[in-house]
Amino acid sequence: MKININDYAQVTRRQNLDELLLLAERLRGRTVKMVNSTSVGGGVAEMLHRTVPLYNELGLKVKWDVIKGGGDFFNITKAFHNALHGTKVEITREMFDSFLETNAQNEKEMVFDDDFVVIHDPQPLPLIAKKKEGNAKWIWRCHIDTANPDPVLWEFLKQFIARYDASIYSSPSFAKELPIAQYLIYPAIDPFADKNRELTRSEIDAVLRKYSIPTDKPIVTQVSRFDYLKDPIGVYEAYKLVKRHADCRFVYAGGTASDDPESNKVLAELQERVGNDPNFHILLLPPFADLEVNALQRASTIVLQKSLREGFGLTVTEALWKSKPVVATAVGGIPLQVIHNLTGLLAHSVEGVAYQIRYLLNNPAAAERLGKYGHEHVREKFLITRKMRNYLLMFIALQHQGEPIISL
Secondary structure, eight states, X not given: OOOOGGGGGGTSOHHHHHHHHHHHHHTTTOEEEEEESOXXXXXXXXXXXXXXXXXXXXXOEEEEEEOOOOHHHHHHHHHHHHHHTTOOOOOOHHHHHHHHHHHHHHHHHXXXXXXXXXXXXXXXXXXXXXXXXXXXXXXXXXXXXXXXXXXXXXXHHHHHHTTSSEEEESSGGGOOOOSSEEEEOOOOBOTTXXXXXXXXXXXHHHHHHHXXXXXXXXXXXXXXXXXXXXXXXXXXXXXXXHHTTOOOEEEEEEOOOTTOTTHHHHHHHHHXXXXXXXXXXXXXXXXXXXXXXXXXXXXXXXXXXXXXXXXXXXHHHHHHHTTOOEEEESOTTHHHHOOBTTTBEEESSHHHHHHHHHHHHHOHHHHHHHHHHHHHHHHHHSBHHHHHHXXXXXXXXXXXXXXXXXXX
């Protein structure tokens, strides 16, 4: 079913939607180009698939481009990703040179004749070199936890970031001292997307049958890419602790992304560790398995997110929207969503995660209460309409830089 912007009045306050329409009217006809590193896999691509058509429906002219790169380039940017999250990674001069060379090749093939350019994450960051060719306002959107980045890498990237007109972060703790404007805009979910819409019982059961997951005992599920920072081995270790006291099954459902070359290695390590344990299910989901993710989360008793680092964690948002009790590690943007003992439970270790899961399995009333408040928290702060509103406000502010009062 085709969804249009007015349908969102079903899930958000009418005045919020009216404000969005007002802001969009002030930007009607303005052109925007979004640029990232992949069209498939990960939260950035997922959000762009949903927001670009809606922006165009509102009267803006928004395009989405994806940069090109080979295996070496994405190995390097994956190392950058890990280093920005604070993981110890060796970064060499040759890596910087190769990174710049690939971006230079993309510069030759890309045209920027827009009013606004939004560059997502570090992979296409050096495209700022094209800024001098037009009058666009350039924005760098960082989806990564940069609270404690590798200092050498950050200094290298900062030379490009400082040339933008503005930057956007998902949490106040990720921002840095920069000579440009910085905005806090939360990522968000689309409640009408296949990953989040209401499902029938038959739709849920069909997915469980497809992946041979029985419903004879409570199900704890983590949906994440096969990525070391999502700590799949830690999920398995938590499962073993929980199983000592509670009969349940765990599901780790993940996919891969074209800009993440480590994923197959991580998957193989998890499979080797788990072996033939019949109560721990490892699912390799295909691209665009949104319905499957939705069904798995809705079938779960508890949804887990045991990340070691996290930019924001949209899988947490998705689970909260479905009124599921969430147990998550207190990293990155997760504590913005999971307010401990109100909208979910936070933990800081494998043992802490296991303890919180056991608590919820033994206290279904508490689990139901957390799910209820979690749903309302998402409705107020983390739906796609709120994120779009904040982007429009930023565009308008950048159009009127230096003006003390902006009249709408």
